[in-house]
Amino acid sequence: MNVLFVSSEVAPFAKTGGLGDVASALPRALSKKGHDVRVVMPMYSRVEVAGRVFEPVLRDVSLSLGGARIVFSVFTAKLPGTDVPVYFVRCPGLYGRAGVYTSDHDEHLRFAVLSWAALVLCQRIGFRPDVAHANDWQTSLLPLLLKTMFAWDGLFSRTASLLTIHNIGHQGGFDARVLGDTGLGGAAHHFHQDQLREGRLNYLLTGILYANAVTTVSPTYAREIMTPEHGVGLDGFLRERRDIVFGVLNGIDEDEWSPETDAHIAFRYSADDLDGKEKNKKALLDAAGLPYLARAPVFGIVSRLAWQKGFDLCFGVLPALLSHHAAQLVVVGTGEEKYERLFLDLARRYPKQVAYKRGFSEPLAHQVEAGADMFLMPSRYEPCGLNQMYSLRYGTPPVVHKTGGLADTVTPFHAGRGSGNGFVFEHFDEGGLTYAIRRALTVWGSGAGADRERWRVLQHNGMRARFGWDERVTAYEQLYRMIAPGR
Numbered sequence: 001m002n003v004l005f006v007s008s009e010v011a012p013f014a015k016t017g018g019l020g021d022v023a024s025a026l027p028r029a030l031s032k033k034g035h036d037v038r039v040v041m042p043m044y045s046r047v048e049v050a051g052r053v054f055e056p057v058l059r060d061v062s063l064s065l066g067g068a069r070i071v072f073s074v075f076t077a078k079l080p081g082t083d084v085p086v087y088f089v090r091c092p093g094l095y096g097r098a099g100v101y102t103s104d105h106d107e108h109l110r111f112a113v114l115s116w117a118a119l120v121l122c123q124r125i126g127f128r129p130d131v132a133h134a135n136d137w138q139t140s141l142l143p144l145l146l147k148t149m150f151a152w153d154g155l156f157s158r159t160a161s162l163l164t165i166h167n168i169g170h171q172g173g174f175d176a177r178v179l180g181d182t183g184l185g186g187a188a189h190h191f192h193q194d195q196l197r198e199g200r201l202n203y204l205l206t207g208i209l210y211a212n213a214v215t216t217v218s219p220t221y222a223r224e225i226m227t228p229e230h231g232v233g234l235d236g237f238l239r240e241r242r243d244i245v246f247g248v249l250n251g252i253d254e255d256e257w258s259p260e261t262d263a264h265i266a267f268r269y270s271a272d273d274l275d276g277k278e279k280n281k282k283a284l285l286d287a288a289g290l291p292y293l294a295r296a297p298v299f300g301i302v303s304r305l306a307w308q309k310g311f312d313l314c315f316g317v318l319p320a321l322l323s324h325h326a327a328q329l330v331v332v333g334t335g336e337e338k339y340e341r342l343f344l345d346l347a348r349r350y351p352k353q354v355a356y357k358r359g360f361s362e363p364l365a366h367q368v369e370a371g372a373d374m375f376l377m378p379s380r381y382e383p384c385g386l387n388q389m390y391s392l393r394y395g396t397p398p399v400v401h402k403t404g405g406l407a408d409t410v411t412p413f414h415a416g417r418g419s420g421n422g423f424v425f426e427h428f429d430e431g432g433l434t435y436a437i438r439r440a441l442t443v444w445g446s447g448a449g450a451d452r453e454r455w456r457v458l459q460h461n462g463m464r465a466r467f468g469w470d471e472r473v474t475a476y477e478q479l480y481r482m483i484a485p486g487r
């Protein structure tokens, strides 16, 4: 099939979280199955780094959106290691900024232009998509654009649209006065009328109303977002369209994330030979400036430091843990100041136990996955979550809240049966997190002898499971076929 895949981030060109990983790995997996996938994303400043070569595709295309005249060009490069073309929409006035996302006055316009540009690109290069696959609010105008402004063009007569919701917490809600800037002013009657009357316009809702199918990134999250508790105001609309709402668990890129081949870690290892893991632990502690304490477990965190990720529980729980146990903690992440301050304070109060690297780097993320003994992910909500799957693959059992994709991938370890791959708490409160950490410490035990053997069983359970896209991609193929039966 011909697939137009549009995303606001695609690794390695631009990534602020899991969307970037998925928007790289899924097109790669689809292409391996023989589909002609074209990926479209903005040319942010950070994309144009030295050493990357881009071929020009379109020059100075002009768009009139409401009162604004936008001129953009398109360049292309291959998704690394594949033949998949990525098209970069170059419009320095909109995308030449430090961040991928901004709170600037024209955020709505930056991403309306992305959807427009993707469809204009198809016209200019004669690419006839069977499926236009949109991701999150940034590209949620695509389905409606296809049904209105581009409906005249026979090129799209067979194009169905699919919207994947990676996070319903971000909806692209704007003042209705931006309607003209979306280029859909003439199609105002297609937007949700009550909202327009109330002066609001919601990109994600527009996508939910017009996509031929809506997916989200795990089966549990698909159920959750249809409830008032987790739907962030959109649950009613999703329930109305429940027949076309599906949960498809994300995969991970098993080439990129494999302890057997990982180029970012000093010592490779596998489920059969875990010696390298202990060496990575020493290397990680060394680099973090922490002493290697024989048999003390090291917890790892790699995360955006956002409300979603549940670190509010850590203010009370971690000091108690660190005061009463020899455990150590290595944290990598940036985000809201209050969480950054939490980890800075912990590193100051427990200098031999806690290290906090404020920032993010891909090699460091891999080194924490490989070097930590356990991985902490107490998310309030988690549409899918990739880090717990990376952790499982690296023999680093995750400690998680039972929500969304965490509930679908992590099961509590049962020592007697030797089943389960991590530690799970149900109630999102300090008692819950404390319970799961205590469980993990009990199973860890002395970190030696029979306790060590038990821990190996737990590690093996995670390392043996398959989380690759090769298994998951068939679910997308089926959905594509369902909505685009022309093929």
Ligand code: ADP
Binding pocket: 015, 016, 017, 018, 019, 021, 302, 303, 304, 305, 333, 334, 359, 360, 365, 384, 385, 386, 387, 388
């Ligand atoms: P989310 O997308 O909600 O952040 P996921 O677990 O799906 O959560 O994906 C996290 C991905 O983003 C991982 O690849 C992780 O290494 C990466 N990551 C974590 N923190 C950052 C950050 N501050 N900047 C960029 N990438 C990050």
Ligand code: GLC
Binding pocket: 017, 018, 019, 022, 166, 167, 217, 250, 382, 383, 384, 385, 386, 405
């Ligand atoms: C979002 C979610 C995360 C998910 C990722 C990729 O960022 O927060 O849970 O794994 O998208 O789908």
